[in-house]
Amino acid sequence: MIVKTENLSREFVRGKNQFYAVDHVNLEVEEKELVAIMGQSGSGKSTLFHMLTGILKPTEGKITVLDHEIEKMNDRQLSVLRGGDLGYIMQGKNLLQNLTVMENILLPLSLGKNRKPDKERITYLTELLGIQNMLSEYPANLSGGEQRRVAIARTFAQNPKLVVADEPTSSLDMENSEIIMKYFQKMAKEGTTILVSTHDREFANYADRCLWMKKGKLEKRELE
Ligand SMILES: Nc1ncnc2c1ncn2[C@@H]1O[C@H](COP(=O)(O)OP(=O)(O)OP(=O)(O)O)[C@@H](O)[C@H]1O
Ligand SMILES: [Mg+2]
Incomplete structure (x- = not known):
């Protein structure tokens, strides 16, 4: 099991x-799965993802991610994990504006365990993502979808x-969204486990499994 939460709240x-943003969630994700979590704004998706990645402490429950007990780790251990085996794509814009595209791409490698950049992989x-011609640009000169x-x-x-990707396709046009969804599907096939949150029902066509979040509770129901 790559991700397992027990009564996570x-x-x-x-x-x-006083209210539950995340309400006793039991989530399990297996190796190489692409799992989409859908849910309305305010349903608790980002709060859940912040806890899974150690940004936010739970008030109750347990989190196991890649055999680590996340809620017991300190900030230094968590940032090493997030620069290595656990990648977190946060909601919204998160590039450093004064670094070029390539410098932005190389940044986590300087913090994590894989210190040597793999040029071929990059x-x-x-x-695959169609950004190979923009590597020396600054983020301000790129469109939202390119960023x-x-x-x-x-x-x-x-x-x-x-x-863990929090709304990677929000406010993007269909073409950009499709590039990203196809990419995630390909990377999952190649062995990366991916957990994504989205408002986008199209993701259901690419994910192995869809779950719904409603007022902090995770439901396993089929798409209507
Ligand atoms: N630090 C905080 N203090 C108080 N309430 C918070 C805090 N962070 C989030 N909330 C509340 O918790 C609930 C869940 O928020 P969350 O950001 O997880 O929703 P979301 O599903 O990611 O929404 P969106 O789709 O808009 O990103 C919301 O009601 C939000 O206002
Ligand atoms: Mg959110």
Whole structure:
């Protein structure tokens, strides 16, 4: 098992209300699976992903990712993991603006365990994603979809065993979304386990499995 959570919960307090953003979630993801988690805005997808990757501590429950007990690890151990076997593509824009595309792609490699960049792999990834001609550009000169593809290339360049991607296709046109979904499908076939959150029902055609998040609870129901 690559990912396993047991009664994973996160409570927040807002005003006088205490509520579960993630409510006793039991999630299991097997090796090489591409699993999509769908759910409305505010349903708890990012909160779940922040806990899986050690950015946010749970208020209850257990998380095992790649044989690590995530909630027991310290920040240094977590950042080594996130620069190596665990790639996290966060929601929204997350490139460093004062680094070129190539410098952005190489950045996690300097933090993780795979210290040597694999030039062949990077060429392969950037060509698959169609960003090979932009490597010396700065992110500001790229479209939103291109920037998203750079962030994805950066994560796969660290050669992770598991990729957690939070809404990688949100606010992109169909063409860009398709490039990304096809890419994820290909990388899963080649051996990377991928967990993705999305509003995009099209992802159902590419994922091995779809789960639904509703008010913090994870449901295993078929698409309507
Ligand atoms: N730090 C926080 N403090 C208080 N409430 C929070 C905090 N972070 C998130 N929430 C709340 O928890 C709920 C889940 O938020 P989350 O960001 O996980 O949703 P999401 O499913 O990722 O939504 P979206 O699709 O819009 O990204 C929301 O009601 C949000 O307002
Ligand atoms: Mg979110």
